[in-house]
Amino acid sequence: MKPGRVLIGLAAASVVLLALALAVGSVPLSLPEVLSALAGQGDPLQQSLVWELRLPRAASAFIIGAQLALAGALMQVLLRNPLADPYILGVSGGAGVAALCAMLLGLAGLLLTASAFVGALLSTLLVFGLAHSRIDWTPTRLLLTGVVVAMGWGALISFILAIAPEAQLRGMLFWLMGDLSYSQFPALGTVILLLTSALIWPQARDLNVLARGEWQAAALGVEIQRLRWRLYFIAALLTASAVVQAGSIGFIGLVVPHLLRLLGCHDHRYLLPAAVLCGGSLLLLGDTLARSMIAPQQLPVGIITAFIGVPLFLYLLNRRVQ
């Protein structure tokens, strides 16, 4: 498939899924009702339903999915490992430990989010420092450092859960699992997504070369060292932002880039924007289904994205082999 068509298709899908997310719920709305509510006309109840509840949640889902898919695409090229996902270098673990510590100290709300963010960035710097301490930098070294640090965070999380007072345990587990229910409009997440996209998209052709190996990229004129750290910090920032908004949502960051490559987006100048749209759409669809399938009960969104993504991915993979 032509990569340009994939992009157009994904943009159309994003709009349709956004409309669907605004229409579906305990009070179903028709498309004209959604549109008039968006325009600030019609039933005030419907307006507040759309503007205060459904739009912030839909926007959160889209932005988080987009951040994870973009981070995954960058991480896979950085580590030149197709199995890399945004959480592989311990960013979510760092955020989790910091968030749980903040809860032990009795912090909540914005302070809790802020400490999770600081934890994620501290973890990023820790892995960076440890992997950088030797001259011989290799993707394998960064990968191993990140994976081991992530395991350390995992053990710390278990430790905190074990010693935490009973009353706080439920809140902690809830935070770790992640949830989109109480989403505010994702202003900071949107800014981070736009900013990082603007920083990395101009270097998309460098990524095409880097995907063919670090030596090859250097020989074709890429300043490897600079690109590497830029990729690393951008991916970590995107992941940190997604984690503090919604905990760890697996699958999207790993699979969306591969899905798009199977559709013919090998060129990162297409792949990166396509990952933003596809990751956003997938999580938006997943969240819409998660809150409507067995309403009023809600399902964890990660389950739904895997239910949609796994068969879709396997279908595309097999279509290619034939």
Add this chain to the structure above:
Amino acid sequence: MSQTILRTENLYVSIAGLPICRALDLTIESGQCWAILGRNGAGKTTLLHTLAGLRSPDAGRILLEDTPLATLPRRAIAQRIGVLFQETDATFPGTVLEQALLGRHPWLGRWQWEGPSDHALAVEALRQVDLSALQDRQVGTLSGGERQRLALATLITQVPRLLLLDEPNNHLDLHHQITLLDLLCRQARQHKTAVMMIVHDVNLALRFCSHLLLLFGDGETQQGPALQVATSETLSRLYRQPITRLDGPHGPVFVPQ
């Protein structure tokens, strides 16, 4: 008129404390075709990477068209020096044509996309290495020899003035070894570019290269016009293997005893 493309002054390169070359003064001029010969682990690849500016020498300097290599940005180096590596990476999918087009990377501006002239160069390079029919194939499905030819096509698309080739005949069948090395060395003579290649086949080196650089593995080097450097005594010492010279209808041939 031949011009100096790359020059080294007093170059000292070592790997893990062992010297590869001491005080090497090397001048590569346009139209020349060099072969680096030496045993396994003598440091041929390390020296080649040093000449490409991919690692820094322990001492001495490298001048690319009279500018110190260390002061040039990678992009400027990549417009003049192209490198063929021993390994190619097909971790991520991509088509043969997309891979060949990567050779245009150093020539394109930040916001520039590949234009018709870039496509024409890539298509022509693929034709030269016999890969025209496989243009839309996935890189991962190619055979070892086809991948090697694709890497050469990427290099040709890059149009560098100096080609540094690490075992270019790797994985290639006999026909492609001869035609492709002939193509590269002929282009060097015609277009005033230069080639420096690592090969293990002395006779292939003598057939295509005008100059030889021998690395003895202990820091000692020897260089000069191919037929002057290549004697059975020197080559026997280089490879620690008795080698006999046979004179055939197409010049001398060296065979291990």
